[in-house]
Amino acid sequence: MxxxxxxxxxxxxxxxxxxxxxxxxxxxxxxxxxxxxxxxxxxxxxxxxxxxxxxxxxxxxxxxxxxxxxxxxxxxxxxxxxxxxxxxxxxxxxxxxxxxxxxxxxxxxxxxxxxxxxxxxxxxxxxxxxxxxxxxxxxxxxxxxxxxxxxxxxxxxxxxxxxxxxxxDSEHYAIAQCFPRLPADQLTSLAQGNLAARRDHVRRLVITASGGPFRGRSSAELADVTPEQALAHPTWRMGPVITINSATLVNKGLEVIEAHLLFDIPFEQIEVVVHPQSVIHSMVEYVDGSTIAQASPPSMRIPIAYGIAWPDRVPEAAPAIDWTRAHQWTFEPLDHEAFPAVRLACEVGSVGGTAPAVYNAANEEAVAAFLAGRLAFPAILDTVARVVSEHRGESRGTVPRLEDVYEADDWARQRAKELISRQG
CATH class of the missing domain: 3.40.50.720 (NAD(P)-binding Rossmann-like Domain)
Incomplete structure (x- = not known):
């Protein structure tokens, strides 16, 4: 493609x-x-x-x-x-x-x-x-x-x-920064700054995640999570849906699908790593063992400014890191058992077609039910996984029509509502 x-x-x-x-x-x-x-x-x-x-x-x-x-x-x-x-x-x-x-x-x-x-x-x-x-x-x-x-x-x-x-998106903006800027006639994928023309040089993309408010908790410890707790994100101030998605790690799963589509990198070469400080926004690891990371304080003004000013940069779009102070940045593996959203997203993204639309729609309905007190926190992903497993979309690799996308979206929402109502 x-x-x-x-x-x-x-x-x-x-x-x-x-x-x-x-x-x-x-x-x-x-x-x-x-x-x-x-x-x-x-x-x-x-x-x-x-x-x-x-x-x-x-x-x-x-x-x-x-x-x-x-x-x-x-x-x-x-x-x-x-x-x-x-x-x-x-x-x-x-x-x-x-x-x-x-x-x-x-x-x-x-x-x-x-x-x-x-x-x-x-x-x-x-x-x-x-x-x-x-x-x-x-x-x-x-x-x-x-x-x-x-x-x-x-x-x-x-x-x-x-x-x-x-x-x-801060993560995908960061990945673009980690590729050398190519002349326009050498770009081969959708996102600016992409090195897909030399994809054999790239070992993997590393997308960082803050871990949300429940970092370190086991799946059993998530059973009684309340909406108020899930909305208390430790780093970012966002709308309610994306904040809950960050708590479940669904947002990170969506970002993995985005990275695959934007940079034309296979899912098996995309990894999520937990980085609570949210200063390293993503990284690109090369086959020679080197890794290039993009770092900045957690501010959306930087990628926004870059997006509207491309190919230039806006001076003082946001404060930079203060290198005169000591910093400690930590990284830890994602607990896929407690937070299965990323693996499910990779499966959905690999299927393609309208499957990602089903994943997204079912999740939005489940999040709305959780915020309304009608669904338990772990049941958000359970519901999404059930709807995705029942989906019958196009064959792998086909391009759906716009009406196919909306039809799949509608079906997923209705099916999610049916499943949620049974748990009420």
Whole structure:
């Protein structure tokens, strides 16, 4: 899928000279964690970036309207079409003449807007159609939306040209930093900075995990975990779903699938290592015994800034490590018995097709039930494993249609709900 291609089929991220400064940016998911931090980076470098479009789900309309006015954007999209009229009123009251786009199709339209880079920080399956729209329009894609690759990986791989995606997840951003930067005509996989052209030099990718709030606990000690305990992540401050996914290590399983798709590295060459300090974000081990690691304090501003400024870097995007102080960084193997999510994700990713979409959808339903007090913590993965085992998707290696992905997603959610209801 990502073998070498002729130079004319490789994405060139460098804008025409007249468009280099400022860089025109569309931010999808502007009111969420990724989006708000992206706007902080933009405001730090106002002469470098020109935000031309914003999109959000619609849960924080006042913030979205304030952002649109402060950045003087051309267009604003709201995924909840019912709220489009209210958004227009709020923009008008603030003196903004920005065009309002409504519904998922409006968000996808904005993803194809005339710009240099699209930052996809949308949460959930809605992000897939926006990713596909940005790729079809030939935009550089700074990708923070996991679902684009988890549920639609084959579709993304079929559509994207090598070098068109800059990963924004801290782990995948880190892996990209650990590869030498290649000329555009030597890129052979989706993510910028990839050394897939010399994959024989790579022994393995090492993805680090903080271990979450239950690091060191046995499977028996996880039986009575409460939502409050699971939401108390020791390092990162995130939304509830991703925080629970970090506690179960499902998030790390999803990241393994992402790494495989982005960097075209086999699953058997991808390993997860627990690193509680969250300073080393991932590593690449080479066949000569050397390992290159990317280190920075736990801040998403660094990969966000890199994504929207590619191929340049934003000075002082976040504070660097203070090398005048003593540091202690530790690494330990992942306990696959207590946290089976990563192994299950590798199995699902190897099957491909719509299997990852089933894994993701079943997990989201199980997490919602856990947060509502209707499912025990260990039963999250039990439910996901049962739904995955019952899934009958396409043959290994086939590329599903978009409707196949959504059908599998719907089936997995319904089946997970049935299984959960029996445990209530």
């Amino acid at each position: 990502t073998t070498a291609v002729p130079p004319q089929e490789v994405f060139d991220p460098t804008p025409a000279p007249a468009a280099r400064m400022p860089r025109r940016v569309v931010i999808l998911g502007s009111t969420g964690s990724i989006g708000t931090q992206a706007i902080e980076v933009v405001r730090q470098e106002p002469h470098r970036f020109d935000v031309v479009g914003l999109a959000a789900g619609g849960g924080r309309l006042d913030l979205l309207a304030d952002q649109a006015c402060a950045l003087d954007v051309q267009a604003v999209a709201v995924a909840d079409a019912v709220k489009a009229a209210e958004l227009r009123d709020k923009l008008s009251a603030r003196g903004s003449a920005a065009k309002v786009l409504a519904g998922p199709e409006g968000v996808a339209e904005l993803a194809a807007w005339d710009c240099d880079v699209v930052l996809n920080g949308i949460t959930g399956a809605l992000g897939l159609e926006s990713t596909l729209a940005a790729l079809r329009a030939g935009r550089l894609l700074a990708l923070a939306n996991k679902e684009s690759l988890i549920i639609g990986g084959p579709l993304v791989r079929e559509l994207a040209v090598p070098g068109q995606i800059v990963p924004v």
